[in-house]
Amino acid sequence: MTKPIILIVNGPNLNLLGTRQPELYGHETLACVEASARTHAASLGLEVEFHQSNHEGDLVDWIQSARQRCVGIIINAGAYTHTSVAILDALLAVQVPTVEVHMSHIHQREEFRHHSFVSKAAKGMICGFGSHGYILALDALARLIRGS
Numbered sequence: 001m002t003k004p005i006i007l008i009v010n011g012p013n014l015n016l017l018g019t020r021q022p023e024l025y026g027h028e029t030l031a032c033v034e035a036s037a038r039t040h041a042a043s044l045g046l047e048v049e050f051h052q053s054n055h056e057g058d059l060v061d062w063i064q065s066a067r068q069r070c071v072g073i074i075i076n077a078g079a080y081t082h083t084s085v086a087i088l089d090a091l092l093a094v095q096v097p098t099v100e101v102h103m104s105h106i107h108q109r110e111e112f113r114h115h116s117f118v119s120k121a122a123k124g125m126i127c128g129f130g131s132h133g134y135i136l137a138l139d140a141l142a143r144l145i146r147g148s
């Protein structure tokens with residue numbers, strides 16, 4: 001039997017996890033984050049579709065593809081979080097329950113990182129817990145889905 005799908009979308013520079021500013025983002029690679037997310041999702045009876053791109057339009061396309069196909073979205077839009085009306089509009093259009101994730105604590109960082117367009121469409125936001133944020137987001141979505 002096919003399991004309900006959670007789309008996990010990662011934005012620019014997250015392909016560099018593991019080597020990129022490890023004091024902020026830790027030493028784990030994106031492949032490790034993906035593997036942990038898949039394992040945890042399976043324990044919740046969910047399947048993960050995991051993507052990363054440095055290009056805004058790719059993120060928009062993946063979000064659009066989730067409509068009537070995925071039961072939830074987890075998104076770390078990277079720097080597009082703070083700039084992209086297109087990603088916000090895509091999330092508003094598909095109406096799929098969404099949890100926003102940031103590895104770092106964006107509210108303790110530069111002022112320009114405090115505003116998130118993604119937050120306007122998300123059920124909630126998890127930041128500051130490093131890669132564990134993806135696991136927390138899966139738990140939050142699993143609970144939301146079961147409740148609905």
Ligand SMILES: O=C1C[C@@](O)(C(=O)O)C[C@@H](O)[C@@H]1O
Nearest residue numbers: 013076078079102103104113
């Ligand atoms: O690329 C990123 C990563 C980030 O989304 C995070 O996961 O902490 C925070 C963003 O401000 C930044 O541009």
